[in-house]
């Protein structure tokens with residue numbers, strides 16, 4: 001593997017990378033950076049969590065001139081959360097080079113953005129819709145733009161941003177450099193590449209599998225109304241440090257996070273109906289470990305890099321294999337290991353087979369954990385607490401009372417009582433979630449053509465009803481020509 005020194009980067013960039021703890025380039029970085037540094041157009045494809053942000057971020061920051069106080073670089077991302085995250089990472093890389101990176105996204109106060117823009121950032125990371133707004137108001141000037149990056153291009157397509165992207169690419173100076181990152185290469189993205197990029201180098205990090213091997217993939221067969229109980233048992237047994245639970249609808253996310261909280265699992269939900277301030281604060285609290293369970297619709301699936309996510313639970317089978325890959329890709333990032341568990345109702349087994357055929361990876365069927373197993377694990381935990389207190393604490397003040405108690409009750413009964421008090425007992429019976437219909441297997445291709453495919457709300461999640469599973473959509477992993485949904489609604493801008 002190449003170290004970052006070998007790219008002959010500006011010392012300030014190398015210093016920033018060292019401070020970020022990055023020494024050796026990942027394969028996608030190793031291949032993209034030298035080409036991008038030569039000012040060539042690049043299309044990059046690589047697995048989740050393998051460092052695509054720095055793959056474009058390093059050449060971007062390296063190439064820009066801090067003395068020229070104009071917008072020189074633009075990164076377009078599908079969601080607000082991603083815009084903030086990418087801008088954060090770029091600002092870290094740029095730290096010692098005095099290059100300023102500004103995130104711009106919908107839902108944020110326009111006047112504040114205009115004030116920030118007046119401070120002349122060098123790079124803007126934006127959702128396409130809001131970028132267009134500024135373009136029209138002329139609060140963003142395009143003539144000095146030298147580099148454009150499209151991150152998660154296929155997702156921007158899914159979200160209905162394709163026309164915005166074309167408009168933007170039409171208006172930025174033609175002699176710019178363009179980098180495009182996409183998990184899949186559906187036809188409209190290939191067209192963008194053909195029409196707006198100059199003889200791009202295609203860098204596809206070869207991987208036998210679509211998913212990284214550091215993620216263990218399991219599924220559990222469970223009927224709809226038992227899902228919640230099984231989830232709680234799993235949380236009790238697996239004891240995740242940080243877990244993301246994906247639900248199919250916004251209603252599902254709200255109900256699940258409320259129910260988990262009721263039972264003492266520190267959980268919060270995130271989906272597209274929450275205002276931006278709430279979304280930001282939930283994500284921040286999760287990143288800081290103040291809550292350890294994040295319940296999410298697919299809004300959190302793409303690109304978000306939250307270090308330390310140990311477990312992903314698909315409480316509901318995802319709509320398509322792509323969504324599966326991105327959801328589970330929130331764990332097992334940057335070489336760490338992770339566990340992904342998918343709940344499958346009896347009618348949904350077919351979807352798992354489709355996912356497996358696309359990812360070329362078999363999942364392990366995990367048996368449904370029993371109440372006894374969960375209780376045993378919780379008891380073990382209580383016993384550990386008890387023992388460590390016995391070993392480490394000064395208990396002198398309690399010993400008199402302990403002796404008195406032992407005169408009344410035998411020692412085994414007494415310790416059992418203490419353990420019972422320390423053990424979290426589950427009471428999932430009190431919780432009732434609205435049931436979701438299972439995903440059906442779709443027979444014909446493009447049956448739902450024309451319906452919106454928005455991923456975090458207003459579209460498909462809105463009514464809390466399931467849509468059909470598009471078996472064909474999996475093909476887009478191999479760059480098929482899946483048609484864009486015509487009236488896909490613009491999201492998040």
Ligand SMILES: Nc1ncnc2c1ncn2[C@@H]1O[C@H](COP(=O)(O)OP(=O)(O)OP(=O)(O)O)[C@@H](O)[C@H]1O
Pocket residue numbers: 021022023024025026029046047048049050051052053054302303304305307329333334
């Ligand atoms: N060279 C490196 N060495 C170690 N860690 C790295 C390196 N490059 C990036 N990382 C870390 O790996 C994590 C994942 O990176 P990043 O978010 O860029 O992945 P990605 O490929 O864009 O994933 P996704 O497909 O989910 O968007 C980040 O926390 C990042 O800081």
Ligand SMILES: [Mg+2]
Pocket residue numbers: 052053303
């Ligand atoms: Mg990414």
